[in-house]
Amino acid sequence: MVIWGEKEVLDNQQLVTIKGTRDGLTFFIDDSCSFDHAVHELHDKIKNSRPKEDEPVISVKVKLGNRYLTKETEGRLMELFTEENRFKVDKIETDVIRKKDAIQWKEESEIKAINQIVRSGQVLEITGDLLLIGDVNPGGKVAATGNVYIMGSLYGIAHAGTDGDRKAFIAASYMKPSQLRVADYISRAPDYESDGVYMECGLIDEEQDKIVIDRLQVLSHKREEISGFERRMQYG
Amino acid sequence: MGEAIVITSGKGGVGKTTTSANIGTALALMEKKVCLIDTDIGLRNLDVIMGLENRIIFDIVDVIQERCRLNQALIKDKRFESLSLLPAAQTSDKTAVTEEGMKKIIHALKPEFDYIIIDCPAGIEQGFQNAVAGADKAIVVTTPEKSSVRDADRIIGLLENKEVESPRLIINRIRNHMMKNGEMMDIDEIIQILSIDLIGIVADDEDVIKASNNGEPVAMEPKSKASIAYRNIARRILGESVPLQSLEDNKGMMQRVKRLFGMRS
Numbered sequence: 177m178v179i180w181g182e183k184e185v186l187d188n189q190q191l192v193t194i195k196g197t198r199d200g201l202t203f204f205i206d207d208s209c210s211f212d213h214a215v216h217e218l219h220d221k222i223k224n225s226r227p228k229e230d231e232p233v234i235s236v237k238v239k240l241g242n243r244y245l246t247k248e249t250e251g252r253l254m255e256l257f258t259e260e261n262r263f264k265v266d267k268i269e270t271d272v273i274r275k276k277d278a279i280q281w282k283e284e285s286e287i288k289a290i291n292q293i294v295r296s297g298q299v300l301e302i303t304g305d306l307l308l309i310g311d312v313n314p315g316g317k318v319a320a321t322g323n324v325y326i327m328g329s330l331y332g333i334a335h336a337g338t339d340g341d342r343k344a345f346i347a348a349s350y351m352k353p354s355q356l357r358v359a360d361y362i363s364r365a366p367d368y369e370s371d372g373v374y375m376e377c378g379l380i381d382e383e384q385d386k387i388v389i390d391r392l393q394v395l396s397h398k399r400e401e402i403s404g405f406e407r408r409m410q411y412g
Numbered sequence: 413m414g415e416a417i418v419i420t421s422g423k424g425g426v427g428k429t430t431t432s433a434n435i436g437t438a439l440a441l442m443e444k445k446v447c448l449i450d451t452d453i454g455l456r457n458l459d460v461i462m463g464l465e466n467r468i469i470f471d472i473v474d475v476i477q478e479r480c481r482l483n484q485a486l487i488k489d490k491r492f493e494s495l496s497l498l499p500a501a502q503t504s505d506k507t508a509v510t511e512e513g514m515k516k517i518i519h520a521l522k523p524e525f526d527y528i529i530i531d532c533p534a535g536i537e538q539g540f541q542n543a544v545a546g547a548d549k550a551i552v553v554t555t556p557e558k559s560s561v562r563d564a565d566r567i568i569g570l571l572e573n574k575e576v577e578s579p580r581l582i583i584n585r586i587r588n589h590m591m592k593n594g595e596m597m598d599i600d601e602i603i604q605i606l607s608i609d610l611i612g613i614v615a616d617d618e619d620v621i622k623a624s625n626n627g628e629p630v631a632m633e634p635k636s637k638a639s640i641a642y643r644n645i646a647r648r649i650l651g652e653s654v655p656l657q658s659l660e661d662n663k664g665m666m667q668r669v670k671r672l673f674g675m676r677s
Binding site: 293296311314 | 558562563565566568569570572605606607
């Protein structure tokens with residue numbers, strides 16, 4: 177009697193393939209078998225290819241295809257590789273993400289258009305990019321995890337990249353803000369009376385290590401990937 | 413059915429009570445039935461400005477705590493049959509009044525009066541919440557000072573979450589020469605920041621202080637600038653369209669002639 181499945185498949189097909197690259201090894205793990213089988217085979221493969229004591233540590237990339245790893249299973253996989261400290265796991269790549277994460281990504285990368293005057297004492301907090309059609313009055317505050325675009329006058333406080341994104345910026349039709357904040361940077365208005373500026377943006381200047389205000393035109397070369405979604409795709 | 417209008421500002425001392433008294437008086441002058449409500453419990457002033465302090469027997473807290481009927485607490489004005497005042501209590505504090513209590517009172521007053529003017533206390537705490545609770549419309553009073561405009565902005569923001577129609581603005585205590593010199597915020601600048609409709613501007617007028625001290629609202633005086641301003645506001649509340657008052661000092665003909673000849677005026 178032939179028992180369908182496991183044994184036969186295992187014989188015919190490799191569940192784990194290893195490829196050597198310039199940067200180290202890439203492990204391709206088949207995504208159609210059960211995780212336990214993959215781990216089993218991986219265990220054997222690792223045993224055979226693990227560098228010796230006197231050889232240098234090899235960095236490893238794992239490609240999972242359409243397999244999703246939970247925190248637990250990822251831990252088991254990591255354990256397997258890092259046993260005896262001869263492999264260093266660079267990256268575990270998967271082609272799939274959870275719906276929940278996808279929705280969160282979308283949230284974080286969406287531009288939310290809001291039509292409102294943010295008055296003194298009001299705080300407008302947004303996940304993603306904020307497009308405010310209206311003014312931010314003195315004493316009012318807007319904050320977004322992404323960029324802040326204001327079609328109106330900014331007199332109050334604007335905070336871009338609240339989750340720590342230093343590439344985020346603040347753009348406004350007219351700005352005379354009391355404070356600009358980007359990620360963990362804060363800059364404030366000078367103590368002397370000054371005129372506001374039209375069509376400018378506030379962003380972190382790496383060289384000066386502070387927030388600078390510049391013409392909107394500089395964004396096209398300083399912040400090329402303007403959309404939060406593209407940023408996420410690139411930097412995870 | 414009457415209309416309840418709350419007069420508020422956030423900041424203290426910008427002239428809420430004076431404005432309430434004068435708008436009430438001006439509306440009464442136009443033969444409307446008006447009830448003024450003072451909600452500044454513990455710091456009542458409206459009765460003093462109206463010159464009705466000696467007539468108080470019961471107050472708003474007595475009404476809410478059912479120690480008297482609403483009609484017993486209403487004070488008839490000494491000048492107008494059609495003007496009444498519901499005074500605040502001087503001995504209790506703001507917790508003695510509840511939002512439900514206010515709503516009930518205003519609901520009971522509405523069939524009797526054309527306009528119910530509610531004088532709001534300064535601040536944004538319970539007293540403000542009470543005063544706003546039963547109001548249909550709001551008038552925000554500000555002066556041309558940054559701090560006062562900032563507070564007005566805050567109040568407008570808070571009013572947006574209430575069941576109140578979008579508020580209208582009175583700019584009080586304008587000193588024309590300072591505005592011209594740029595030492596005071598000018599009207600356009602204030603409106604640009606607050607972005608609500610303007611219902612009136614009132615000049616800083618000594619007559620207002622004189623009148624308040626005499627217990628006679630300035631709106632009773634026919635000629636004073638502030639009086640005209642308040643009466644214009646009342647007309648705008650009634651729906652008339654009245655152009656904004658010119659703030660220029662109206663110098664007499666003789667003085668204009670003198671200036672023409674280069675004499676000091």
